[in-house]
Amino acid sequence: MRYAMAIDTLKCVGCGDCVVACQTENNVPHGYCRDWIVENVNGTYPSLDLEFRSERCNHCDNAPCVRCCPTGASHIEKGGIVVVTHDECIGCGACIQSCPYDARYQHPDGYVDKCTFCMHRVEKGQNPACVDVCPTECLHFGDLDDPNSKVSLALKNRTHKVLAPEAGTKPQLYFLT
Amino acid sequence: MKTRRDFIKISTAGAGATALGFSALGAKGFSFFESDKQGPVSDEDLTPYPTYCEVCFWKCAGWTYVDKKGEIRKIIGNNDDPHCNGRLCPRGTGGVGMYYDEDRLKTPLIRETKADGTQYYRKASWDEALDLVAEKMDKLRKEHGPECLALFSHGSGGKMLTHLVKAFGTPNITAPSFAQCRGPREVAFTATFGEDVMSPERTDIRDTKCLVLIGSHIGENMHNGQIQEMSHAIENKATIITVDPRFSTAASHSKYWLPIKPATDIALLLAWIHVIINEELYDKDYIEKYAFGFDELKEHVKNNTPEWAYGITTIEPHIIRATAREMAAAAPSTLVHPGRHVTWYGDDTQRSRAIAILNALLGSWGRRGGFYNPEKVHLPTFPHPPYPKPTRSWKDAYPDNKYNLVTEVLSTGICDATIPNADLNCHLRGWIVYGTNLMASLPDQRKTLEAINNLDFLVVIDTMPMDITGYADVVLPECTYLERYDFVRTSPHREPALALRMPAVQPKYDSKPNWWIAKNLASRLGLEAYFKWDKIEDVIDWQLKQVGSSLEEMQRIGVKKFKREYDDLFWLEGLPDFEFNTNTGKIELYSTELANEEFDPIPKYTHHPEPEQGYYRLNYGRAPMHTFSRTSNNHNLWDLMDENSVWINPKVADLWEIKNNQYIWLKNQDGVVSSFPVKARVTERIRWDSVYMVHGFGHTNKKLTRAYGKGGSDSELVTRVVMDPIMGGTGMRGNFVTFILENPAKENKEDKA
Ligand code: SF4
Ligand code: SF4
Ligand code: SF4
Numbered sequence: 001m002r003y004a005m006a007i008d009t010l011k012c013v014g015c016g017d018c019v020v021a022c023q024t025e026n027n028v029p030h031g032y033c034r035d036w037i038v039e040n041v042n043g044t045y046p047s048l049d050l051e052f053r054s055e056r057c058n059h060c061d062n063a064p065c066v067r068c069c070p071t072g073a074s075h076i077e078k079g080g081i082v083v084v085t086h087d088e089c090i091g092c093g094a095c096i097q098s099c100p101y102d103a104r105y106q107h108p109d110g111y112v113d114k115c116t117f118c119m120h121r122v123e124k125g126q127n128p129a130c131v132d133v134c135p136t137e138c139l140h141f142g143d144l145d146d147p148n149s150k151v152s153l154a155l156k157n158r159t160h161k162v163l164a165p166e167a168g169t170k171p172q173l174y175f176l177t
Numbered sequence: 178m179k180t181r182r183d184f185i186k187i188s189t190a191g192a193g194a195t196a197l198g199f200s201a202l203g204a205k206g207f208s209f210f211e212s213d214k215q216g217p218v219s220d221e222d223l224t225p226y227p228t229y230c231e232v233c234f235w236k237c238a239g240w241t242y243v244d245k246k247g248e249i250r251k252i253i254g255n256n257d258d259p260h261c262n263g264r265l266c267p268r269g270t271g272g273v274g275m276y277y278d279e280d281r282l283k284t285p286l287i288r289e290t291k292a293d294g295t296q297y298y299r300k301a302s303w304d305e306a307l308d309l310v311a312e313k314m315d316k317l318r319k320e321h322g323p324e325c326l327a328l329f330s331h332g333s334g335g336k337m338l339t340h341l342v343k344a345f346g347t348p349n350i351t352a353p354s355f356a357q358c359r360g361p362r363e364v365a366f367t368a369t370f371g372e373d374v375m376s377p378e379r380t381d382i383r384d385t386k387c388l389v390l391i392g393s394h395i396g397e398n399m400h401n402g403q404i405q406e407m408s409h410a411i412e413n414k415a416t417i418i419t420v421d422p423r424f425s426t427a428a429s430h431s432k433y434w435l436p437i438k439p440a441t442d443i444a445l446l447l448a449w450i451h452v453i454i455n456e457e458l459y460d461k462d463y464i465e466k467y468a469f470g471f472d473e474l475k476e477h478v479k480n481n482t483p484e485w486a487y488g489i490t491t492i493e494p495h496i497i498r499a500t501a502r503e504m505a506a507a508a509p510s511t512l513v514h515p516g517r518h519v520t521w522y523g524d525d526t527q528r529s530r531a532i533a534i535l536n537a538l539l540g541s542w543g544r545r546g547g548f549y550n551p552e553k554v555h556l557p558t559f560p561h562p563p564y565p566k567p568t569r570s571w572k573d574a575y576p577d578n579k580y581n582l583v584t585e586v587l588s589t590g591i592c593d594a595t596i597p598n599a600d601l602n603c604h605l606r607g608w609i610v611y612g613t614n615l616m617a618s619l620p621d622q623r624k625t626l627e628a629i630n631n632l633d634f635l636v637v638i639d640t641m642p643m644d645i646t647g648y649a650d651v652v653l654p655e656c657t658y659l660e661r662y663d664f665v666r667t668s669p670h671r672e673p674a675l676a677l678r679m680p681a682v683q684p685k686y687d688s689k690p691n692w693w694i695a696k697n698l699a700s701r702l703g704l705e706a707y708f709k710w711d712k713i714e715d716v717i718d719w720q721l722k723q724v725g726s727s728l729e730e731m732q733r734i735g736v737k738k739f740k741r742e743y744d745d746l747f748w749l750e751g752l753p754d755f756e757f758n759t760n761t762g763k764i765e766l767y768s769t770e771l772a773n774e775e776f777d778p779i780p781k782y783t784h785h786p787e788p789e790q791g792y793y794r795l796n797y798g799r800a801p802m803h804t805f806s807r808t809s810n811n812h813n814l815w816d817l818m819d820e821n822s823v824w825i826n827p828k829v830a831d832l833w834e835i836k837n838n839q840y841i842w843l844k845n846q847d848g849v850v851s852s853f854p855v856k857a858r859v860t861e862r863i864r865w866d867s868v869y870m871v872h873g874f875g876h877t878n879k880k881l882t883r884a885y886g887k888g889g890s891d892s893e894l895v896t897r898v899v900m901d902p903i904m905g906g907t908g909m910r911g912n913f914v915t916f917i918l919e920n921p922a923k924e925n926k927e928d929k930a
Contacts, residue, residue, distance in 0.1 A: 011408045013396035013426045015801035016817045017267035023813060024251035024273060026217045030812050041424075045826060045861045046436040050429035086216075120217045133254075135264045135401055136408035 002144040003079040003117055004172040005131070006154040007054050011138035014039055014052035018130035018139065022056075025118065025129035032105050034115040035130055054130070054139065057082060057103040057115035058163070058171030065095035065104065074112075079143070080172060081119050086111040100167040117141070144172075218244055226681035227255070227735030229666045231332055231658035232268040232275070233804045234354070235377060235401050236666050237261030238736045239269065241659050241681035249273050249659060249681055257736040259402075259670045260377065266399040267802045271813035275640065275657045276685065280810055280882050282642055282654030283686035298652065303689065303697070310651050311701035313634040314345065317607045318702075323347050324569045325606045327591045331613035333663045333678070334655065334691035337713075338611045338638070341695040344707040346565040349594070349605060351586040353618040356906050362515045364582050364904040365529030368768045370542055371758030373584075374515050375551060375669060381747075382406035382514075385546040387416045387507035389500075391442055391532065393516040396426035399801040400517070416507060418500050420445065423796065423824070423869050424862040433500050439794050439867050440522050440785040440910065441490040446531035447782055448486035449501045451478040453538050458505035460540030466752055468537060469759075470767025470779070477779045489782065508539040510546025523899030523908035527780040530768065534780070537764045543749025550748050551669030552741050556720040561707045571605065574598070580905045581774055587905040588619060589898075595628040606633040611691070612655070616644035617806040617873060620895045620907045638694060641810060642880035655691055656684035662692070662713045665720065665731070671746060673739045675721070677731035776903055785899075785911060787866075792846065792913035793829065794867035797891040805873035809884040820888035822858035824869040825916075830859040833916050842917040843868075845894045850921050852877060855889030868914060 014037045022034050035056035042049045059082045066074045066082060073088035074095050084095075084104075089111035096104045096112060107113040118128035122141075126132070131139040142149030147156075151174075154160075158176040165171075225240035230252070238258035242250045252272050256263035265272075285306030286298040301309075317325055323346030330338055331352050339350050355363075363373035374380075382388060383406040395403050407427070410417065417431040420442065428434040437445060453459050454475050464471055483494035504511045513535045519525050533542075541547025571586060574594035580587070595605040608629075619625050629635060629648050637649035640657050655661075659681050666676040684690070692713040699708045710716050718728035726737055749755060756762045760769040772778040788794055802817040803809060823843065825835060835841060840854035853875050863869050874888030899908035 010430065011411055013404065013430075013801065015267050015396070015399055015404075017265070017270055017801075019817060020267045020270040020802075020813050021251075023816070024270065030816055033816070041861060043861060045424070045864065046434070048424045048429070048434075048861055050424065050426070050862070052426070118217070120219055124219070126220075133264055133270055135266055135399070135404050137264075137405075138408065 001079040002172070003059065003081055003122065003141070004144045004151050004174065005117070005128075006140040006151045006160065006174045006176055008136075008138035008140070008154070008158075008176040009051050009053060010176065011136040012052040012054055013136055015135065017133050017135060018054050021129045021133035022115070026116070028113070029108055032107070032113075034113070053175060054134075055101065055103075055163070056130075056173065057117075058101055058169065058173045059117060060172065061170035062168060064098040064100070064169060068094045068098045070094065077119065079122070081117045081122075082114075083116055083119065084112050084114065086113075100164045100169060101171070218250060223250055225253075226679055227676070227732065228252070228659060228678045228681065229333075229676040230265060230269040230272055231334075232272050232808060233400065234332070235260055236333065236668060236676070237265050237269050237401050238666070238676035239265055240735065243681050247682060249276055252659075255676070255735045257674075257734070257738060258676060259672050259674055259738070260668070260676075261401050262405060264401070264405065266401045266404070267817065268399065268804055268808055268814060269401070271802070271808075271811055271817075272659065274811035274813035274815075275808075276659045276682070278641065278810060278812065280642060280880055281640055281686060282646070282652060282688065284654060285687070286649075286652040288650045303687070306651055306653060307694075307697050307701060310636050310653075311698055313607060313650075314698070314702060317633060318345070321606055322569070323565070324349065324567045325604070326609070327351065327571070327595070327605050327607070328609045328611065329353070329588060329591070329613050329615060330611045333666065334658075335611050336664050337692045337695040338609060340707065341699055341704070342609065343564045344561070344699065344704045345702065346567055348567040348570045349586060349591060351588040351591050353588045353613060353615070355585040356587040356589050356904075357520055357618060357620065357909075358518050360583075360585065360904050360906045361519045361525035361901055362517075362529040362532075363584060365526045366515065366533050367584070368582075368759070368770050369530060369533035369537065369765055374548075377402055377668060377670065378515070378517070379548050379551045379669075380512055380514060381546050381549045382512060383409050384510060385410055385415055385507075385512040386413075386510040387418070387504050387512070389418045389420070389504060389511070389513040390427050390431075391420045391446075391514070391516060392521070393514050394421065394425040394427055394798050396430070397801055398517070398799045416503050418503065422864045422867055433496070433503070435492050435496065435500070436864060438489070438491045439796065439864070440787075441782075443524065443528050443531055443780055444481070444486045444489040444782040445492060445497065446528065446535060447478050447481035447780070448483045448497050449504070450474070450531070450535055450538065451481040452483060452498055452501035453505055453535070454478060456502070456505075458502065459538040460508060462752060463509070463540035463749075464538065467749075467755065467757070467764045469761040469763035469765050469769075473767040474534065474779055481782075504539060507546070509541045509544035511539045511541050512536075512547050513539070513541070520901070520906040521908050521910040522785050523901050523906075523911070524783055525901050525906050525908060526903040527777060530771075531780040534766050537766060542764065543747060543755075545747045545750065549671060549746050551671065552673045552743070553667050553669035554673045554675050554724060554739050556665060556667055556675075557723050559710065559716045559719055561709070574604075582770065583904050589624075589907055590905060592619065592624055592628040595631055596624075597631055604631075607635075608632055609636045609638065610645055610649075611638045614643035614645050614806050616877070617890065617892045620892065620898045620909050622893055623896065638691065640688070641807070642878050643806065644876060644878050646880075647878055653694055654686065654688040655694070656688035660684040660688070661690035662717060663690075664713075665717055673741060675724075675726065675731065675737045675739070677717075677728075677735055679732060771903070774903070788913035789846075792915045794910065795843075795845070795891060795894055795912045795914045796867050796869045796910060797872045798869065800871040803871070803873055806876065807873070809873055809876060809887070810881040812883065815883050818871075819883070820856060821871040821874040822856040823889060824858045824860050824863040826863050826865040827859050827861060829865050830857065833918070835859065835916060835918070839918075842921055843889060843894060843914040844917055845896060846913045847896045849894055849896050850917065851875065851889045851894060853886045853889060854920070
């Protein structure tokens with residue numbers, strides 16, 4: 001089993017619903033977020049190009065944040081989900097520094113927090129909160145080992161890219177283009 | 178590549194408020210999350226209560242999830258609801274922030290004056306506050322007649338107040354959604370097709386093959402069904418054509434973006450009509466069967482060539498032709514979207530007419546992928562005595578039979594009828610303002626203030642201390658939609674459906690629902706006969722039982738779908754005989770109704786004023802995470818966007834030496850300077866002749882601790898209003914601004930010193 005997410009940049013409108021839904025689902029404190037929107041504008045008026053990306057932890061196969069964690073709090077769960085066990089985290093912040101995607105933040109209670117792919121929902125067969133809320137249905141989640149999962153089908157039928165491939169982290173967030 | 182922190186620096190539209198938002202708060206601030214180390218709670222440990230969202234008029238049905246401690250955790254869309262299909266928009270998801278907002282109005286307030294003349298609000302009990310309001314209403318009724326009362330209302334809760342004031346005897350009930358928003362399109366479509374566009378819009382975006390957006394920024398305007406359907410249209414590879422001086426989100430998702438010169442849309446529309454007629458691309462059978470005035474139209478547009486329009490719109494002729502042909506190729510599944518906020522330049526009914534005519538030529542009215550026929554469930558009204566017949570109305574303020582085509586009460590007309598004038602039959606003396614922040618929703622604040630200064634009393638009912646609240650004599654705190662029942666939602670859609678709103682929790686503080694307020698005012702005014710029930714639940718249950726449901730059933734399911742009465746969703750498919758509700762019984766390309774009122778029966782292009790050197794047209798619009806000024810203090814949504822910015826083209830910014838993220842002030846053509854500094858967003862996404870701001874920021878009420886002073890208010894800069902002579906709409910896009918780089922307040926102080 002290998003969980004992954006595909007994000008359709010041709011549909012995303014950068015509305016931020018995925019961010020609010022994550023906030024309420026996961027009790028993310030005000031002023032912090034586990035997912036965020038990047039707006040990328042290229043060109044000069046009127047030859048322009050705009051891409052919205054809903055970004056979050058890439059749940060990398062080769063995760064530097066896991067390798068650098070001194071306590072093992074940062075680890076890989078079933079399906080490749082990268083998680084931080086809050087009680088084992090000493091808040092040293094090494095992982096925050098090592099993440100090329102800036103996906104982690106220090107929670108006001110001291111530990112480091114980030115996207116969990118909504119493991120508490122996925123375990124029960126539900127989608128992550130952000131996936132279920134997105135009004136444009138541009139987020140696809142599922143198991144890459146299942147050729148019929150939404151994410152496998154999306155990747156099969158569309159061109160896509162990952163962020164910072166040069167970092168060698170083998171990220172599992174795919175952006176459909 | 179931009180990292181997360183860079184993004185925070187470059188754009189305010191981002192969600193990445195991360196540490197920034199936190200340090201800006203300076204303290205932990207209020208949050209129910211922070212005390213809770215647990216993180217997520219699984220759905221089994223939560224109780225869902227049905228509701229429909231009140232953050233905008235789309236009214237998506239959902240479930241409010243409450244945990245064991247009685248705290249609201251989240252709101253999730255109802256899968257059965259045709260308005261939202263189980264997915265709320267960011268504002269609906271963030272609706273929890275309305276309930277938790279610590280700045281909410283907490284008790285009734287009464288304005289008092291101290292011996293030294295300073296005024297303040299005194300906390301009052303409900304009895305005291307309602308007694309006072311009833312006393313003022315009764316005095317007005319006895320001394321001047323009930324018609325001297327006006328109600329400004331907004332949203333579902335307004336229905337109960339409307340019932341109250343109708344029973345009281347006034348016809349002056351208004352909402353800014355007509356004269357400041359969609360009025361021109363309703364009048365124009367009614368003149369053309371005999372029916373209006375309705376709300377939610379009857380646009381079949383889902384099945385369209387070609388979607389044409391003219392200044393309509395779906396994706397930034399987050400009307401849920403429309404954005405969901407636009408996404409379907411993208412999936413289906415529909416052609417999207419967007420006309421906008423700004424590279425909007427929709428423009429970025431379009432095959433064609435036409436970066437039009439502002440205020441020239443009618444020229445483009447006429448050129449499209451010209452091409453479609455001259456290249457014989459129109460739906461001949463449809464036009465022959467249904468339309469009136471084709472020959473007049475053909476003659477009228479004969480000189481409106483793409484070459485003619487090029488000089489006006491700056492859109493190249495080959496693009497005008499190519500897009501016209503795309504529209505025709507997809508017809509009748511081509512939807513030229515009528516837009517929603519269409520009060521721009523004062524000839525807005527005529528522009529909307531041109532849009533309606535274009536749709537008619539393409540045969541899209543009544544056809545799949547064009548406009549569908551919505552149906553609703555008719556809930557009978559709970560029995561009550563007939564309303565008294567008013568003998569006067571706001572229209573008497575316009576003695577010369579103006580506005581015969583106006584189908585709703587003009588909110589600006591209410592202002593006019595409030596400002597004393599020797600020639601007027603009746604002038605309004607008392608206002609009840611329910612759930613609408615008039616300082617931001619009406620143009621020309623100076624006029625609104627003049628009207629307010631002439632009132633005997635002003636009562637404001639709201640959940641939040643909005644800018645208008647500060648002018649009230651009595652403030653009545655309403656509980657949020659998550660804490661109350663309201664009338665069942667019956668809005669029309671493809672499939673008729675009902676949706677229930679019920680409280681998920683008890684009202685916080687000393688706030689009360691609108692129905693309770695209305696009923697308790699009624700009993701003080703001798704109007705009990707109109708409120709012959711104990712609780713609104715009784716009314717809802719009675720109404721539901723008339724259509725074979727019940728309150729108990731709706732509490733379980735939230736949304737109930739009904740079968741359509743008629744199988745006529747696309748009622749003109751196959752060209753059946755059909756009589757339109759117009760004078761000729763046909764689709765009026767040439768409008769006899771407008772001709773009778775001595776308006777142009779076919780739209781003409783008129784040139785609108787242009788900014789002087791150094792000034793830029795002020796355009797404004799929406800951000801997907803906010804509903805105008807109503808949500809700017811909502812903590813969840815404030816996290817996403819805490820201020821607006823003014824978009825400036827880099828060439829213009831260079832000229833002024835304005836840097837990205839620099840705070841500047843704006844001054845309009847009438848010398849009005851923005852109250853607060855606003856951040857410059859230097860971006861290629863905007864033309865050099867205009868600037869753009871998201872509407873609803875720059876609040877002046879300090880009681881809104883998050884939103885106060887954040888960003889700029891476009892409303893205060895809209896002092897030039899061009900009235901639409903046909904329906905009284907207030908054209909608000911004829912205002913021009915220039916930049917001030919140094920704090921103007923500081924300069925003044927230095928001047929004085
Ligand atoms: S909710 Fe969907 S459309 Fe909105 S920003 Fe997130 S991914 Fe994009
Ligand atoms: S998967 Fe869950 S935790 Fe991750 S961004 Fe989406 S909602 Fe947040
Ligand atoms: S569109 Fe959004 S704000 Fe409007 S009713 Fe639906 S969820 Fe609420």
